[in-house]
Amino acid sequence: xxxxxxxxxxxxxxxxxxxxxxxxxxxxxxxxxxxxxxxxxxxxxxxxxxxxxxxxxxxxxxxxxxxxxxxxxxxxxxxxxxxxxxxxxxxxxxxxxxxxxxxxxxxxxxxxxxxxxxxxxxxxxxxxxxxxxxxxxxxxxxxxxxxxxxxxxxxxxxxxxxxxxxxxxxxxxxxxxxxxxxxxxxxxxxxxxxxxxxxxxxxxxxxxxxxxxxxxxxxxxxxxxxxxxxxxxxxxxxxxxxxxxxxxxxxxxxxxxxxxxxxxx
Numbered sequence: 252x253x254x255x256x257x258x259x260x261x262x263x264x265x266x267x268x269x270x271x272x273x274x275x276x277x278x279x280x281x282x283x284x285x286x287x288x289x290x291x292x293x294x295x296x297x298x299x300x301x302x303x304x305x306x307x308x309x310x311x312x313x314x315x316x317x318x319x320x321x322x323x324x325x326x327x328x329x330x331x332x333x334x335x336x337x338x339x340x341x342x343x344x345x346x347x348x349x350x351x352x353x354x355x356x357x358x359x360x361x362x363x364x365x366x367x368x369x370x371x372x373x374x375x376x377x378x379x380x381x382x383x384x385x386x387x388x389x390x391x392x393x394x395x396x397x398x399x400x401x402x403x404x405x406x407x408x409x410x411x412x413x414x415x416x417x418x419x420x421x422x423x424x425x426x427x428x429x430x431x432x433x434x435x436x437x438x439x440x441x442x443x444x445x446x447x448x449x450x451x452x453x454x455x456x457x458x459x460x461x462x463x464x465x466x467x468x469x470x471x472x473x474x475x476x477x478x479x480x481x482x483x484x485x486x487x488x489x490x491x492x493x494x495x496x497x498x499x500x501x502x503x504x505x506x507x508x509x510x511x512x513x514x515x516x
Contacts, residue, residue: 268448270300270308272455275317278327279335280493285326297495298448337377340396341461342482342489349393349468351417355409356402358386371405378402379465381424389424391417393468421471433460434477441484447495454488457481 273295278284286294288309295305309325312318318325327335356375363371372382378396380388392410413420421427437457444450464478472478 268298268300268452270295270304271312271317273298273300273451274305274308274312274325275331276451276455276492278318278325279331279338280489283326284332284335285324288323288325291325298451337462338458341458341464342485344464344466345395346466346468347393347395349391349470351412352392352410353389353413353417354380354392355411356380356388356406357409358388358405359407360405371402374399374402375406381421381465383424389413390465391421391468391471394466418471421465421467425465425467427465427467427473427476430460430463431473431475431477434481438477438480438484441488450488451492454485454492457485461485 274291277291277294278286288306291309292302292305296302309318309320313320313325316328317331319328356378358371360371375382375388378390378398379394380390382388398408434457437453437460440453441450441457444453461478461481466478
């Protein structure tokens, strides 16, 4: 749906709302992520998206492998279940007390194609590791997360303590100042967004941005870090969005507020 990005002027830009993005947002907010088509129709109507546009989007999403259909119910595909998990973790990362150790991943496979190298880099980036040099990735050992099994045959993992200043190392691995500036812009957009569609798109862009948060220990972050505030803003909107969806799908019902995520294409 929406995505944070830099325009030519350097300002944060948001992409337009689509039927596909609203469908993903609704399903990503559900555990399990499945909903009848009649309920999806009511949900997208909140954002002035027609039933015909929805049905075209559903057909294309099934063909693309984004959704699976059973009778009149649509659910996220297995591939997007992993995306749901990552987005849940982006808003509420499982942090551990940091004792000063770093997780280190060394790529051991050779002779890989360019596509395979790019896929492995993307996987390590999703694990919130930073690249020290080609083939060597690391991050502070403060994050509890599952490692995809397919990585075990391509890397070796170690734990160690670098000799250099950990704050300086963190700044070398991640553009913390740039991330913080974008987060501040998103928080400002939250404050300016009064229309339902605007709040929806800002939240989606914020979740995309939170996926890029390295989730570092407080000791390694700049003194003014907007990560917690951005997560709180997203969580507040999620409760609002779930209430709106529940009202649209079941008029008169009171919505609960389970763990939710909003889609960002």
